[in-house]
Amino acid sequence: MTESSLTGSPRLALAEVAERVVARMPGVALTRCADARCQTVGRDRRIRGITTVAQGDGRYELALHVVVAWPPGPLTRLAEELRRRVLASAKRAQLEDRLGEVHVEIVSIDDPEPTADSLAPGRLTTGGAA
Protein backbone atom coordinates (compact mmCIF):
# COMPACT_ATOMS: atom_id res chain seq x y z
CA MET A 1 0.00 0.00 0.00
CA THR A 2 1.60 3.25 -1.07
CA GLU A 3 0.42 6.82 -0.76
CA SER A 4 -0.77 6.71 -4.37
CA SER A 5 -3.03 3.72 -3.68
CA LEU A 6 -4.85 5.73 -1.04
CA THR A 7 -7.32 8.53 -1.56
CA GLY A 8 -5.74 11.72 -2.97
CA SER A 9 -4.78 14.11 -0.18
CA PRO A 10 -2.36 13.07 2.56
CA ARG A 11 -4.92 14.18 5.13
CA LEU A 12 -7.51 11.72 3.89
CA ALA A 13 -4.87 9.06 3.18
CA LEU A 14 -3.68 9.21 6.79
CA ALA A 15 -7.25 8.95 8.03
CA GLU A 16 -7.72 5.88 5.85
CA VAL A 17 -4.53 4.33 7.20
CA ALA A 18 -5.76 4.84 10.75
CA GLU A 19 -9.20 3.53 9.86
CA ARG A 20 -7.67 0.30 8.56
CA VAL A 21 -5.50 -0.06 11.65
CA VAL A 22 -8.52 0.21 13.93
CA ALA A 23 -10.52 -2.19 11.78
CA ARG A 24 -7.80 -4.83 12.16
CA MET A 25 -7.37 -4.40 15.87
CA PRO A 26 -9.53 -6.73 17.98
CA GLY A 27 -11.58 -5.18 20.74
CA VAL A 28 -11.58 -1.67 19.28
CA ALA A 29 -13.98 0.20 17.02
CA LEU A 30 -14.24 3.76 15.83
CA THR A 31 -17.19 5.71 17.12
CA ARG A 32 -19.99 6.45 14.67
CA CYS A 33 -19.96 10.02 15.84
CA ALA A 34 -21.84 12.28 13.45
CA ASP A 35 -20.28 15.38 14.93
CA ALA A 36 -17.93 17.18 12.56
CA ARG A 37 -15.37 17.30 15.35
CA CYS A 38 -14.80 13.57 15.11
CA GLN A 39 -14.84 12.99 11.37
CA THR A 40 -12.52 13.40 8.45
CA VAL A 41 -14.39 14.52 5.40
CA GLY A 42 -12.96 14.55 1.90
CA ARG A 43 -14.46 15.22 -1.49
CA ASP A 44 -16.03 11.81 -1.77
CA ARG A 45 -15.33 10.15 1.56
CA ARG A 46 -16.36 10.58 5.15
CA ILE A 47 -14.41 8.73 7.83
CA ARG A 48 -16.18 8.73 11.16
CA GLY A 49 -14.30 8.51 14.43
CA ILE A 50 -11.09 10.07 13.13
CA THR A 51 -10.13 13.71 13.01
CA THR A 52 -7.19 14.88 10.95
CA VAL A 53 -5.82 18.35 11.47
CA ALA A 54 -2.88 20.07 9.78
CA GLN A 55 -0.13 20.91 12.28
CA GLY A 56 1.42 23.70 10.21
CA ASP A 57 4.68 21.90 9.47
CA GLY A 58 3.28 19.80 6.65
CA ARG A 59 2.24 17.04 8.99
CA TYR A 60 -1.22 16.05 10.16
CA GLU A 61 -2.28 15.30 13.68
CA LEU A 62 -4.71 12.41 14.06
CA ALA A 63 -7.24 11.84 16.82
CA LEU A 64 -8.84 8.42 17.00
CA HIS A 65 -12.15 8.37 18.87
CA VAL A 66 -12.63 4.78 19.86
CA VAL A 67 -14.93 2.44 21.72
CA VAL A 68 -13.30 -0.55 23.36
CA ALA A 69 -14.74 -3.95 24.24
CA TRP A 70 -15.01 -5.32 27.75
CA PRO A 71 -12.72 -6.53 29.22
CA PRO A 72 -10.29 -4.18 27.57
CA GLY A 73 -7.02 -4.69 29.44
CA PRO A 74 -4.96 -1.61 30.31
CA LEU A 75 -6.27 1.26 28.20
CA THR A 76 -2.96 3.09 28.12
CA ARG A 77 -1.27 0.04 26.61
CA LEU A 78 -4.09 -0.32 24.11
CA ALA A 79 -3.68 3.31 23.06
CA GLU A 80 0.07 2.89 22.76
CA GLU A 81 -0.42 -0.18 20.55
CA LEU A 82 -2.85 1.71 18.33
CA ARG A 83 -0.36 4.54 18.01
CA ARG A 84 2.44 2.12 17.16
CA ARG A 85 0.37 0.39 14.49
CA VAL A 86 -0.71 3.67 12.91
CA LEU A 87 2.91 4.75 12.68
CA ALA A 88 3.94 1.41 11.15
CA SER A 89 1.11 1.56 8.62
CA ALA A 90 1.92 5.15 7.74
CA LYS A 91 5.52 4.10 7.10
CA ARG A 92 4.38 1.31 4.80
CA ALA A 93 2.17 3.79 2.96
CA GLN A 94 5.12 6.19 2.68
CA LEU A 95 3.21 8.72 4.72
CA GLU A 96 5.49 8.75 7.72
CA ASP A 97 6.71 12.28 6.99
CA ARG A 98 3.15 13.54 6.95
CA LEU A 99 2.09 11.92 10.21
CA GLY A 100 2.12 14.12 13.29
CA GLU A 101 0.93 13.23 16.75
CA VAL A 102 -1.61 10.44 17.14
CA HIS A 103 -4.08 11.07 19.92
CA VAL A 104 -6.29 8.30 21.19
CA GLU A 105 -9.55 9.25 22.87
CA ILE A 106 -11.34 6.40 24.56
CA VAL A 107 -14.87 7.69 24.53
CA SER A 108 -16.78 4.63 25.60
CA ILE A 109 -16.45 1.09 26.75
CA ASP A 110 -18.61 -1.78 25.70
CA ASP A 111 -19.51 -4.83 27.76
CA PRO A 112 -21.43 -8.08 27.28
CA GLU A 113 -24.64 -6.07 26.99
CA PRO A 114 -23.77 -3.95 23.94
CA THR A 115 -25.70 -0.88 22.89
CA ALA A 116 -25.80 -1.19 19.14
CA ASP A 117 -25.89 2.52 18.50
CA SER A 118 -22.51 3.10 20.14
CA LEU A 119 -20.61 0.84 17.79
CA ALA A 120 -19.73 0.51 14.17
CA PRO A 121 -21.49 -2.65 12.96
CA GLY A 122 -19.54 -5.89 13.00
CA ARG A 123 -16.34 -4.27 14.14
CA LEU A 124 -16.06 -5.04 17.81
CA THR A 125 -15.01 -8.36 19.23
CA THR A 126 -14.28 -8.96 22.88
CA GLY A 127 -10.90 -9.83 24.28
CA GLY A 128 -7.34 -9.48 23.16
CA ALA A 129 -7.37 -5.76 22.94
CA ALA A 130 -4.27 -5.10 24.93
Added chain:
Amino acid sequence: MAETTPTPASSTRRSEETTGAAATERTPGTALETSRGSTSIADSVVAKVAGIAAREVGGVHALGGSGARAIGSVTQRVGIGDARSQGVSVEVTEKRASVELVVVIEYGESIPERTREIREQIIRRVEGICGLQVTEVNISVADLHFPGDDDQDERA
Protein backbone atom coordinates in the same frame (compact mmCIF):
# COMPACT_ATOMS: atom_id res chain seq x y z
CA MET B 1 -32.44 2.07 54.09
CA ALA B 2 -29.07 3.48 53.25
CA GLU B 3 -25.91 2.23 54.80
CA THR B 4 -22.79 4.01 53.77
CA THR B 5 -19.60 2.07 54.05
CA PRO B 6 -16.65 4.36 53.51
CA THR B 7 -13.39 3.03 52.17
CA PRO B 8 -11.19 1.61 54.88
CA ALA B 9 -7.77 3.16 55.13
CA SER B 10 -6.19 -0.17 54.25
CA SER B 11 -7.86 -0.22 50.83
CA THR B 12 -6.62 3.25 50.07
CA ARG B 13 -3.09 2.38 51.15
CA ARG B 14 -3.17 -0.77 49.06
CA SER B 15 -4.14 1.15 45.99
CA GLU B 16 -1.35 3.66 46.54
CA GLU B 17 1.19 0.89 46.95
CA THR B 18 0.16 -1.07 43.89
CA THR B 19 -0.34 1.57 41.26
CA GLY B 20 2.91 3.42 41.09
CA ALA B 21 3.76 2.10 37.63
CA ALA B 22 0.26 2.05 36.23
CA ALA B 23 -0.74 5.55 37.23
CA THR B 24 1.14 7.67 34.73
CA GLU B 25 0.45 11.30 33.95
CA ARG B 26 -3.25 12.03 33.66
CA THR B 27 -5.16 15.23 33.87
CA PRO B 28 -8.85 15.51 33.04
CA GLY B 29 -9.30 15.96 29.31
CA THR B 30 -5.62 15.76 28.37
CA ALA B 31 -4.34 12.56 29.79
CA LEU B 32 -1.23 10.49 29.41
CA GLU B 33 0.93 12.68 27.23
CA THR B 34 3.61 10.94 25.20
CA SER B 35 5.98 12.23 22.55
CA ARG B 36 3.83 10.67 19.83
CA GLY B 37 0.46 11.87 21.12
CA SER B 38 -1.85 11.76 24.07
CA THR B 39 -4.33 9.28 25.44
CA SER B 40 -7.49 10.48 27.08
CA ILE B 41 -10.04 8.38 28.90
CA ALA B 42 -13.50 9.84 29.27
CA ASP B 43 -14.84 10.06 32.82
CA SER B 44 -17.87 8.10 31.62
CA VAL B 45 -15.50 5.25 30.76
CA VAL B 46 -14.13 5.25 34.30
CA ALA B 47 -17.71 5.23 35.64
CA LYS B 48 -18.65 2.37 33.36
CA VAL B 49 -15.61 0.34 34.37
CA ALA B 50 -16.55 0.85 38.02
CA GLY B 51 -20.18 -0.08 37.33
CA ILE B 52 -19.31 -3.24 35.44
CA ALA B 53 -16.79 -4.20 38.13
CA ALA B 54 -19.44 -3.84 40.83
CA ARG B 55 -21.85 -6.02 38.90
CA GLU B 56 -19.24 -8.73 38.60
CA VAL B 57 -19.57 -9.33 42.34
CA GLY B 58 -22.08 -11.95 43.36
CA GLY B 59 -25.00 -10.75 45.46
CA VAL B 60 -25.27 -7.39 43.71
CA HIS B 61 -28.78 -7.16 42.33
CA ALA B 62 -28.65 -3.71 40.73
CA LEU B 63 -26.91 -0.37 40.77
CA GLY B 64 -28.66 2.84 41.72
CA GLY B 65 -31.47 3.65 44.09
CA SER B 66 -35.10 3.12 43.15
CA GLY B 67 -35.40 6.64 41.75
CA ALA B 68 -32.27 6.32 39.65
CA ARG B 69 -33.39 2.92 38.36
CA ALA B 70 -36.85 4.23 37.45
CA ILE B 71 -35.38 7.21 35.61
CA GLY B 72 -32.71 4.95 34.12
CA SER B 73 -35.26 2.56 32.66
CA VAL B 74 -36.90 5.48 30.85
CA THR B 75 -33.68 7.06 29.63
CA GLN B 76 -32.36 3.70 28.45
CA ARG B 77 -35.53 3.13 26.45
CA VAL B 78 -35.02 6.38 24.60
CA GLY B 79 -31.35 5.63 24.14
CA ILE B 80 -29.77 8.28 26.32
CA GLY B 81 -29.03 6.25 29.42
CA ASP B 82 -26.73 3.39 30.25
CA ALA B 83 -27.46 0.85 32.97
CA ARG B 84 -23.77 0.07 33.27
CA SER B 85 -22.91 3.39 34.85
CA GLN B 86 -26.22 3.93 36.60
CA GLY B 87 -25.74 4.56 40.31
CA VAL B 88 -22.06 5.34 39.79
CA SER B 89 -20.39 8.69 39.98
CA VAL B 90 -16.70 9.30 39.69
CA GLU B 91 -14.44 12.20 40.37
CA VAL B 92 -11.26 12.05 38.37
CA THR B 93 -8.34 14.29 39.16
CA GLU B 94 -4.72 14.05 38.13
CA LYS B 95 -3.76 10.35 38.35
CA ARG B 96 -6.55 9.62 40.84
CA ALA B 97 -10.19 8.69 40.93
CA SER B 98 -12.78 8.41 43.65
CA VAL B 99 -15.94 6.43 43.16
CA GLU B 100 -19.40 6.79 44.70
CA LEU B 101 -21.68 3.84 44.24
CA VAL B 102 -25.30 3.08 45.10
CA VAL B 103 -26.21 -0.61 45.11
CA VAL B 104 -29.08 -2.98 45.76
CA ILE B 105 -27.96 -6.20 47.44
CA GLU B 106 -29.72 -9.55 47.42
CA TYR B 107 -31.50 -10.27 50.70
CA GLY B 108 -29.52 -12.72 52.82
CA GLU B 109 -26.09 -11.63 51.59
CA SER B 110 -23.58 -10.23 54.05
CA ILE B 111 -23.48 -6.52 53.33
CA PRO B 112 -20.02 -5.96 54.83
CA GLU B 113 -18.58 -8.84 52.80
CA ARG B 114 -20.26 -7.84 49.56
CA THR B 115 -19.25 -4.20 49.90
CA ARG B 116 -15.67 -5.22 50.64
CA GLU B 117 -15.63 -7.36 47.49
CA ILE B 118 -17.22 -4.60 45.44
CA ARG B 119 -14.62 -2.14 46.66
CA GLU B 120 -11.74 -4.49 45.89
CA GLN B 121 -13.11 -5.31 42.45
CA ILE B 122 -13.61 -1.65 41.54
CA ILE B 123 -10.08 -0.78 42.67
CA ARG B 124 -8.67 -3.73 40.73
CA ARG B 125 -10.53 -2.88 37.54
CA VAL B 126 -10.14 0.90 37.54
CA GLU B 127 -6.47 0.73 38.41
CA GLY B 128 -5.77 -2.07 35.97
CA ILE B 129 -7.78 -0.75 33.05
CA CYS B 130 -7.60 3.02 33.39
CA GLY B 131 -4.25 3.33 35.13
CA LEU B 132 -5.75 5.59 37.77
CA GLN B 133 -5.11 5.33 41.47
CA VAL B 134 -8.39 4.80 43.28
CA THR B 135 -8.32 6.81 46.47
CA GLU B 136 -11.77 5.91 47.77
CA VAL B 137 -14.82 3.87 46.94
CA ASN B 138 -17.87 4.95 48.90
CA ILE B 139 -20.74 2.51 48.72
CA SER B 140 -24.29 3.21 49.70
CA VAL B 141 -26.59 0.20 50.01
CA ALA B 142 -29.91 1.72 48.99
CA ASP B 143 -32.12 -1.36 49.12
CA LEU B 144 -32.35 -5.11 49.46
CA HIS B 145 -33.80 -7.29 46.76
CA PHE B 146 -36.07 -10.14 47.84
CA PRO B 147 -36.80 -13.19 45.72
CA GLY B 148 -40.17 -12.54 44.05
CA ASP B 149 -39.80 -8.75 44.00
CA ASP B 150 -39.53 -8.79 40.24
CA ASP B 151 -42.73 -10.85 39.88
CA GLN B 152 -44.61 -8.33 42.02
CA ASP B 153 -43.25 -5.45 39.94
CA GLU B 154 -44.36 -7.15 36.74
CA ARG B 155 -47.88 -7.80 38.12
CA ALA B 156 -48.14 -4.19 39.27
